[in-house]
Amino acid sequence: MDLPEVTHEPKHYPDCCLSISRGLLDVLTATFRTAAETGPVLSIGSGSGLLEALLQSRWTGNATTAATTTSAAASPRIEGIEVRASVNRYLPAAAVGTVKGTWEVSPRARSDPAVAALLFAYPRSPALVSRYLREAEAGVAVWLGHRSDWLDFEPCFAGAPGFDGAVEVVGGRAAGLVEYEMMAVVRRRVPSENEEGRGLR
Template identity: 45%
Template sequence: MALPKLTNTPTRHPDLCLSISTKLLQTLTTILTNTNGGPVTADNFILSVGSGSGMLEAHLQQHLNALPRPWSTCFTVKGVEVSSATLKPMNKYLPASQALSVRGTWEVCPFVAAADTLMFVYPRDPGLVNQYLKPKAGAPHPLRVVLWLGPRADWDVFGGCFRDVEGFGEVEVMEGEAGAGVAEFEMVAVLRRR
């Protein structure tokens, strides 16, 4: 399916809870390519938890692919969504190779073990966010950046998930159209490895 065109003004789409814009893609790209938390390898894997239709993820992949070398070749965005035997898949925009699934909202995608960046867009359950952020016993967490995109009103519920995450610094918050390229009632929170 063809991706809808984006403008610099945050716009809501029927297939995505978040208001998105070209400015949001630029904001995310700046975060991901920043030397203090960005890529240090040739293959930077971004795992988007709860990707739904895959619209944001497909736009982000397209935007990252358009960057000059070496950046254009070093990012892979994959989305993970709950699979259902009775419903057709939610993914409409990501290629099948970039669309992962889990059995329920309680299950952590095993690909988190390889992710450099985790992205949560309008997540529903703080418990699941905590599970993704918890390192596995005996294994170092490869994560360098964690992104949370959603309504400012939900941050009271989810903000605690991002406090005192071992190995990470303080949360940076960008809000609204001017700060992040999202609607005025939305925000982007960024957690970077120290």
């Protein structure tokens, strides 16, 4: 399916509950750029795949036109995770994994240390988000949703084991979203040399 033209003005599309703008794609690209050099971004509950396909299109386009990037293979890539693959309309079928239900963590997230980042756009279950943060080795996790929902999800991110506990919150237009939406980012803590010597993470 053809991707819609995204503008600087945050806008809701029929296939996505999150508002999308060029600014949001820029912010997410900058957030994932370093982490995603080592592996894929997993989008948990990717739905139609619109946001994910827009990101992948941007990343692939940047890789093939930027002089500083050698190949499209070196660009970040994104994979969707959904309960039913049939809801996907924009991502290639090979880029969407399925789970048995909204309670299950994708085996891809648990078993693949190359997974570089997690993306949650309007997730429904704080418990599931917490499980992903505990079980995946991702270096970055991003939450996108309504400001009023953040109260339920903030403890998941602030207390995520292995992450530094500092949650970066960007609201509304600063994140390329409408004013009542926001983005939160946590990054995995990098152990000091002393901690590595003691086998701590």
